[in-house]
Amino acid sequence: MVSNHVSHAFAVKLSAMDVTVAEWTLLRVLYGKQPTPPSRIADEMGMSRGAITKLADRLIAKSLVARKASTDDGRSQTLALTDRGIGLVPELAALADRNDAEFFECLGEEERETLKRLLQGLAERGHMTTLPLG
Numbered sequence: 001m002v003s004n005h006v007s008h009a010f011a012v013k014l015s016a017m018d019v020t021v022a023e024w025t026l027l028r029v030l031y032g033k034q035p036t037p038p039s040r041i042a043d044e045m046g047m048s049r050g051a052i053t054k055l056a057d058r059l060i061a062k063s064l065v066a067r068k069a070s071t072d073d074g075r076s077q078t079l080a081l082t083d084r085g086i087g088l089v090p091e092l093a094a095l096a097d098r099n100d101a102e103f104f105e106c107l108g109e110e111e112r113e114t115l116k117r118l119l120q121g122l123a124e125r126g127h128m129t130t131l132p133l134g
Helices: 002-015 021-030 038-045 049-061 083-104 109-125
Strands: 065-069 077-081
Touching: 002 021, 002 083, 021 038, 021 049, 021 065, 021 077, 021 083, 038 049, 038 077, 049 065, 077 083
Parallel strands: none
Antiparallel strands: 065 077
């Protein structure tokens, strides 16, 4: 229930910025990277190449991501953030931090560390290495 409320509140905040949670995740993955092939991004995010293409198409339409021919192989393509995308990621990261604070600032430092440790343990035991974006 807590996860659903935290996630929903964040999705609402992102929607006010015309970004979905899945789009935010791709923006975050691309941030600070050199142009990257969609196949590598798909592997990193645990998503299909088709899903990455659809996300990229939406972000390209919003002028947040650019698709270019690879410099190594003209037949393949790479994805990279545009200047607008680069500028937006820190703003969205701050939004994510504020969202987390709204839900978790009521916990003391020791309680937050315990919660973090417990959740990391659950993620490790459940082999949760990618985000379930659907």
